[in-house]
Amino acid sequence: MFVRRITRAAAPVLGLAAVLVLGACGSDGGTEDTGSSGDSGSSGAATAETLRIGIMSEEGNLTPHTYATGFPGLNLTMLSYDSLMQIDENGEPQPWLAETVEGSADGLTYTLGLADGVTWHDGEPLTAEDVTFSVDYYKAGPPGRFATAMGNVSQAVAQDESTVVLTLATPDPSFQIRVLADVPILPQHIWSGIADPDLAPFDETTNVGSGPYRLVESDPGVSYSFEAYPEYFRGEPKVDELVVVQFADEAGATAALRSGEIDTMMRSISPEQIDVLRGTGTLDVIEAPEYTTTLLVFNTAVPPFDQAEFRQAVALAVDRQRLVDDVFLGAAVVGNAGWVHPDSPWYVDSVETVYDPEAAAELLDEIGLTDSDSDGVRELGGAPLSFELLVASNNALRMRLAELIGEQLAEVGIDVEVSSVEMQTLDDAVWPGYDVNLGRNYDMAMWGWSAPSQADIGQMASLVASDPAIGNLNVTGYSDPETDALAVQLDTELDPAARQQVANQLQQRIAEEVPFVSLLHPNGAYGYNPDVFGDWVSITGTGPMTKLSFIPDDGQP
Amino acid sequence: MNARRLGLARLGQYAIVLVVAVSLNFALPRLMPGSPLALIAGVEVGEMTPEERAAVTADAGLDEPLVVQYLTYWKSILTLDFGYSFRQGTPIEELVLDRLPWTLLLTLTALVVAGAIGIALGAFAAWRRGSRWDVGSLSFMIALESTPQFWLGMLFIALFSVSLGWLPSFGATTPGVELSGLAWAADVAEHAVLPVLTLSILSIPAVYLSMRYSTLSVLGEDYIRTAQAKGLRPRAVMLHHVVRTALLPVTTVLALRLGWAFGGTVVIETVFSYPGLGRLMYDAVSARDYPVMQGTFLVFTIAVLLANLLADSLYPRLDPRTRV
Numbered sequence: 001m002f003v004r005r006i007t008r009a010a011a012p013v014l015g016l017a018a019v020l021v022l023g024a025c026g027s028d029g030g031t032e033d034t035g036s037s038g039d040s041g042s043s044g045a046a047t048a049e050t051l052r053i054g055i056m057s058e059e060g061n062l063t064p065h066t067y068a069t070g071f072p073g074l075n076l077t078m079l080s081y082d083s084l085m086q087i088d089e090n091g092e093p094q095p096w097l098a099e100t101v102e103g104s105a106d107g108l109t110y111t112l113g114l115a116d117g118v119t120w121h122d123g124e125p126l127t128a129e130d131v132t133f134s135v136d137y138y139k140a141g142p143p144g145r146f147a148t149a150m151g152n153v154s155q156a157v158a159q160d161e162s163t164v165v166l167t168l169a170t171p172d173p174s175f176q177i178r179v180l181a182d183v184p185i186l187p188q189h190i191w192s193g194i195a196d197p198d199l200a201p202f203d204e205t206t207n208v209g210s211g212p213y214r215l216v217e218s219d220p221g222v223s224y225s226f227e228a229y230p231e232y233f234r235g236e237p238k239v240d241e242l243v244v245v246q247f248a249d250e251a252g253a254t255a256a257l258r259s260g261e262i263d264t265m266m267r268s269i270s271p272e273q274i275d276v277l278r279g280t281g282t283l284d285v286i287e288a289p290e291y292t293t294t295l296l297v298f299n300t301a302v303p304p305f306d307q308a309e310f311r312q313a314v315a316l317a318v319d320r321q322r323l324v325d326d327v328f329l330g331a332a333v334v335g336n337a338g339w340v341h342p343d344s345p346w347y348v349d350s351v352e353t354v355y356d357p358e359a360a361a362e363l364l365d366e367i368g369l370t371d372s373d374s375d376g377v378r379e380l381g382g383a384p385l386s387f388e389l390l391v392a393s394n395n396a397l398r399m400r401l402a403e404l405i406g407e408q409l410a411e412v413g414i415d416v417e418v419s420s421v422e423m424q425t426l427d428d429a430v431w432p433g434y435d436v437n438l439g440r441n442y443d444m445a446m447w448g449w450s451a452p453s454q455a456d457i458g459q460m461a462s463l464v465a466s467d468p469a470i471g472n473l474n475v476t477g478y479s480d481p482e483t484d485a486l487a488v489q490l491d492t493e494l495d496p497a498a499r500q501q502v503a504n505q506l507q508q509r510i511a512e513e514v515p516f517v518s519l520l521h522p523n524g525a526y527g528y529n530p531d532v533f534g535d536w537v538s539i540t541g542t543g544p545m546t547k548l549s550f551i552p553d554d555g556q557p
Numbered sequence: 558m559n560a561r562r563l564g565l566a567r568l569g570q571y572a573i574v575l576v577v578a579v580s581l582n583f584a585l586p587r588l589m590p591g592s593p594l595a596l597i598a599g600v601e602v603g604e605m606t607p608e609e610r611a612a613v614t615a616d617a618g619l620d621e622p623l624v625v626q627y628l629t630y631w632k633s634i635l636t637l638d639f640g641y642s643f644r645q646g647t648p649i650e651e652l653v654l655d656r657l658p659w660t661l662l663l664t665l666t667a668l669v670v671a672g673a674i675g676i677a678l679g680a681f682a683a684w685r686r687g688s689r690w691d692v693g694s695l696s697f698m699i700a701l702e703s704t705p706q707f708w709l710g711m712l713f714i715a716l717f718s719v720s721l722g723w724l725p726s727f728g729a730t731t732p733g734v735e736l737s738g739l740a741w742a743a744d745v746a747e748h749a750v751l752p753v754l755t756l757s758i759l760s761i762p763a764v765y766l767s768m769r770y771s772t773l774s775v776l777g778e779d780y781i782r783t784a785q786a787k788g789l790r791p792r793a794v795m796l797h798h799v800v801r802t803a804l805l806p807v808t809t810v811l812a813l814r815l816g817w818a819f820g821g822t823v824v825i826e827t828v829f830s831y832p833g834l835g836r837l838m839y840d841a842v843s844a845r846d847y848p849v850m851q852g853t854f855l856v857f858t859i860a861v862l863l864a865n866l867l868a869d870s871l872y873p874r875l876d877p878r879t880r881v
Contacts, residue, residue, distance in 0.1 A: 222729075
């Protein structure tokens with residue numbers, strides 16, 4: 001049983017016109033930059049009374065059963081809840097609600113000692129009973145992220161008031177990061193009375209959690225208000241009140257940030273906006289590498305994409321650095337041929353990422369894809385080598401990437417026609433029914449996965465394994481026995497050192513076989529007003545927009 | 558043929574249009590590519606097993622044959638039980654009733670403002686036909702008519718909110734602040750200024766053009782010449798004889814716009830992040846939230862039909878010449 005928690009990477013919707021209009025009218029001139037630009041860290045007020053945060057997605061009621069999006073929806077929900085472990089700044093799971101976590105040698109038993117003095121927002125103590133209840137409640141509830149996560153837990157027993165023993169059906173090397181540091185613990189005295197968790201309404205009981213904030217106002221589609229919980233077990237939160245406002249688009253939120261109507265936004269701004277915001281004199285931008293991926297995917301089931309040499313040629317012909325410089329103005333990290341982000345502890349630097357269009361052309365010649373009629377386009381079985389490259393129309397950056405990639409591939413004799421389609425249409429073509437069993441209906445597409453796909457190295461298997469039970473994100477239909485064997489090992493190897501070895505080999509294999517081309521990782525860039533609040537805590541690869549930013553220094557994991 | 562039979566025939570026509578439109582509201586969401594599965598199943602839809610996916614689909618009734626879904630849909634309309642939003646888990650009528658007042662605040666205010674200004678300017682331009690004022694205002698209105706809503710809206714935000722800081726740029730009220738009474742009304746008014754201004758300005762040309770044209774045709778009528786020949790002063794001729802008659806076709810324009818007002822204004826509500834019906838509809842379409850799409854489409858359909866009916870029945874009362 002595998003626990004997954006990956007979504008399509010959020011598509012930044014760009015209002016180009018907005019950028020122009022606001023850029024032109026906004027700068028009052030005169031005010032000089034305070035010298036903080038270019039700094040990837042953050043600075044500013046360490047505490048605040050009220051912080052107003054803009055979001056751009058429509059969320060539901062913010063409980064573990066009714067939140068709507070992975071980001072920012074779940075991040076907001078987790079302001080009010082805690083998991084047994086908590087991801088720290090380096091992306092590693094650390095003890096949290098569970099003060100001690102002991103795994104047995106066979107990986108089948110976890111003994112958790114709960115922290116003392118943890119209370120729910122209504123004052124009730126958080127006990128081992130709440131933990132075992134949460135496990136059973138998620139398992140019995142409707143399908144979803146946490147139900148899937150708990151699927152592998154066969155038994156949860158409260159040994160005493162503050163000790164829980166979890167028994168797993170099969171060992172899972174990623175159990176801590178995938179489950180313990182992910183699943184919010186529910187208050188038994190509230191949820192035991194709720195029969196239909198999917199429809200849980202917002203009220204004075206369903207807003208009871210154990211987290212640093214309590215949701216006190218909920219108007220989905222408009223705004224939410226969170227109030228700090230002073231008795232929080234890791235210390236009193238740094239900001240007293242969080243007001244979350246929903247905007248219809250990025251342009252509107254950016255304008256409100258500039259006019260001082262909000263103080264930050266839970267959406268990475270577009271590269272052009274970074275300098276614009278820093279140039280206002282009142283705003284700053286926290287910029288940090290994120291694991292979010294941007295990929296060029298292809299249907300490996302159809303010729304010539306079924307040949308590794310052809311896929312290698314495509315990868316060689318794409319100048320990733322130019323994509324980063326021209327489209328992202330440098331605010332991105334070049335994608336590694338082995339898929340893993342260079343800042344990840346799992347990254348192996350022996351995997352090389354090469355741009356060499358001449359080598360690409362040679363490879364294409366070698367496999368018989370030549371340009372016999374000298375029209376600049378190679379032929380495959382007499383027909384010109386021409387493909388449609390699908391890209392989501394709401395993502396201006398990816399559209400520009402697609403255009404550039406088309407130009408770069410044209411230089412080695414591959415004709416690419418960029419087609420921008422609505423996002424749902426793209427999903428339907430690449431990932432019909434969100435089920436790789438249903439096949440795929442495209443040649444090439446611009447694609448991406450959200451940050452969690454790299455936060456847990458175990459997820460790498462899901463991208464390349466041909467067995468849909470493991471390779472549930474294998475949208476390229478890639479199939480290779482050697483890769484499959486590595487994928488299975490990655491999902492089962494309990495010894496950390498041995499697992500690192502497997503991860504290294506799999507990265508090497510991906511670089512050689514090119515089941516997809518990892519183009520780049522856009523940096524997270526969040527605008528904020530340092531006079532209001534600026535003491536952000538950024539998690540490697542996932543950014544500063546989590547509850548860690550609001551937990552006092554001595555309470556950090 | 559008597560009037561009653563004619564009325565019945567007309568009602569019959571409306572009924573047919575209603576059935577067709579309501580059926581289209583059912584068909585359109587399902588004809589669009591993409592599925593609402595991601596929404597119903599939650600964000601981790603890719604992580605679910607095929608069985609789980611099937612269970613979720615069945616739970617939402619989407620595995621039923623289309624005919625069955627269609628009948629269920631009609632049942633839900635006739636029993637006024639519209640179901641729940643896939644996304645928010647909130648009853649549809651609650652969502653719609655929550656958003657409708659905000660939309661009407663914008664659209665009706667703008668309709669009144671644009672109606673008054675458009676009628677006055679149109680009549681005046683026709684009266685001064687060919688003058689510099691007429692040509693100038695006509696060109697300006699045509700330019701205005703082709704101005705994109707989002708562009709003007711963003712320009713206003715950049716000017717009045719970002720640069721000058723006079724007015725809020727988003728929302729219907731200040732979030733996170735509890736207000737009541739007059740303070741609340743002032744807050745609402747302040748937030749409505751920019752969207753209403755944008756919407757009004759861009760709605761003027763349609764009224765203006767129709768008023769100007771209709772005034773011009775009335776001015777050419779014999780009875781106007783008679784009135785002038787009687788020695789009535791031009792202002793009196795204009796107010797008592799021309800404008801009253803010229804208003805007739807404009808009432809049709811306004812009545813139809815009243816129907817559209819219920820559909821909200823997707824673009825304005827998006828630019829100003831205003832919690833109206835148009836944005837609800839737009840968000841639902843983007844996410845394939847079928848129940849919300851159907852619900853908002855239904856409100857829109859009924860409003861437009863009622864507005865047509867209103868225009869149809871109002872006209873003979875205002876203009877005896879069209880009575881049968």
